[in-house]
Amino acid sequence: MSSTATAAHEVAVAVSGIGKSFPGVVANRDITFEIERGTIHALVGENGAGKSTLMKILYGVQRPDEGTIEINGETVSLHSPSDAIARGVGMVFQHFQLADNFTVLENVVLGAEKLHGIGDAARSEVLRISEEYGFGLDPDELVEELGVGERQRVEILKVLYRGAKIIILDEPTAVLVPQEVDALFANLRGLKAEGHTLIFISHKLDEVRAIADDITVIRRGTTVASVKPADVSSRDLAELMVGSELPSPSTEESTVTDRVKLTLDGITVRDRSGRAVLSDIGFQIHAGEILGIAGVEGNGQTELVDTVVGLLRPAEGSIRLGEEDITGWSTKKRRAAGIGVIPEDRHRHGLLLDAPLWENRILGHQTRPPSVKGPWIDRSGARQDTDRIVSTYDVRTPSIDTTARALSGGNQQKFIVGREMSGEPVLLIGAHPTRGVDVGAQAAIWDHMRAARREGLAVLLISADLDELIGLSDTIRVLLRGKIVGSFDPQTVTPQELGSAMTGAGGAA
Known part of the structure; x- marks a missing residue:
């Protein structure tokens, strides 16, 4: 990569020698690259490679220990997101930062009232941006009534409203179906055509190659390559990221037995208003079977x-677990009976972020060994088993006394998988088990799930990654508006067919 831009191209962002350390961890080390104005520049790397820290530095959330940042040819010092926004930098976070009970207009204007007020001028500007970039958003619609793809467009509209010309997108396709990804990419190409510069962070390497003009690879905190999408395959990128070629998900030979482990029969669940959020749900999962559930979030x-x-x-x-009717059982009793859970939100429901790993080993397993001995917590047993999980599941941490917060997302997820597998479950619920993790951690989690499946584990797999569902599941059911609307054979279904069923545009196989 040239250290200077050619005369024909202008540089929107240049970082040189960026370094950032935290106690015991070097997050960034001599990161250097340039991004041309009016291009889509992808940034890829493993969890813990330093991408998130770098983006926080570019958005003013953190300050580098060393190195320089140039925006539009000017060396800048960003002390806060306000500084970044003033320089025309906006960020769309992976987890939407929207108020569901507010309208599109209210969400966009919130915190930026000084720009166009909160009345007609603001409405006109929101409509102008929405129409100019083909977002098709109604300013008066409540966000809670929007689909995931539309919410994504609201987030992009928010940064455009604030005048961003350089937009950072963190895992923007993580929860989108193929058709929504296509729509998002059309929007991004429209932004690029209007002169915007886009920094695209993703673990989906096929998508990176489809949308990016240039790709920078970060490994262990430093830049290791800058490549053109046409010059590399997804496998090549994976090798650059982790140093080895990685497997794809595969169901291998069927291990499904005739032993039923979970039965749902006519399940209907209502919310506080009496509306059915699940309607007449029925299915069985057998020992050695992975039943995949596909559906747009919500x-x-x-x-x-x-x-x-x-x-x-x-x-x-x-609901029956094996032959036992567990419909009236408490969560504690169900867990003790062998239900393991990989929650969809590891921070809210899977970890005590400020507790050490060995205490997190006990979480949800505080009624049986090795976490307890008699009526008491078994500190020694929990620590020993945490050491085993860290080793077996390749959880990269300085110590089992390290807090969960200090681990990268992929290592947090591998730890949770290891903990839930360690309880010798008869049923594992995996809710988005590889969301937001890199290709290395993803492959490791797939391997552990396949191995457990071969040993007779029954798995209920919920995932927004359609390749994951197709690759791991024995059967896939589609959930739409609380109802099962289709059953598909992973051996024959395509992601596009699943996407159509998930959005109501297609039928069951």
């Missing part, structure tokens, strides 16, 4: 998991 997946775990009680129907 169509009942969370309620399905909470109902099986015991956090929600069905208004109608029954």
Whole structure:
């Protein structure tokens, strides 16, 4: 990569020698690259490679220990996101930062009232941006009524409203179906055509190659390559990221037995207003089987998991674990009976972020060894088993006394998987088990799930990654508006067919 831009191209962002350290961890080390104005520049790397720290530095959330940042040819010092916004830098976070009970207009204007007020001028500007970039958003619609793809466009509209010409997108396709990804990419290409510069962070390497003009690879805190998409395959990128070629998900030979481990029969769940969020759900999962659930977020997946775990009680129907009717059982009793859970939000429901790893080993398993001995917590047993999990599941941490917060997302997820597998479950609920993790951690989690499946584990897999669902599942059911609307054979279905069923545009196989 040239250290200076050619006369024909202008540099929007240049970082040189960026370094950032935290106690015991070097997050960034001599990161150097340039981004041309009016291009889509992808940034890829493993969890813990330093991408998030670098983006926080570019958005003013953190300050580098060393190195320089240039924006539009001017060396800048960013002390806060306000400084970044003033320089025309905006960021769209992976987890949407929207108020569901506010309208599109209210969400966009919130915190930026000084720009165009809160009345007609603001409405006109929101409409102008929406129409100019083909977003098709109604300023008066409540965000809670929008689909995931539309919410993504609201987030992009927010940064455009604030005048951003350089936009950082963190995992923007993580929860989108293929058709929504296509729509997003059309929007991004429109922004690029208007002269915007886009920094695209993703673990989906095929998508990176489809949308990016240039790709920078970060490994262990430093830049290791800058490549053109046409010059590399997804496998090549994976090798640059982690140093080795990685497997794809595969169901291998069927291990499904005739032993039923979970039965849902006519399950209907209602919210506080009496509206059915799950309607007449029925299926079985056998030992050695992975049943995949596909669906756009917000169509009942969370309620399905909470109902099986015991956090929600069905208004109608029954649940059996093996031969036992567990419909009235508490969550604690269900966990003790062998239900393991990889939660969809590891920070809110899977970890005590400020507790050390060995204490997190006990979380959810505080009623049986090795976490307890008699009526008491077994500190020694928990520590020894945490050491085993860290080794077996390749959780990269300085110590089991390190807090969960200090680990990268991929290592947090591998730890949770290891903990839930260690409870010798008869049923594992995996809610988005590889969301937001890099290709290395993803492959490791797939391997552990396949191995457990071969040993007779029954798995309920909920995922927004359609390749993951197709690659790991024995059967796929589609959940739409709280109802199962299709059953598909992973051996024959395509991601496009699943996407159509998930959005109501297609039927069951």
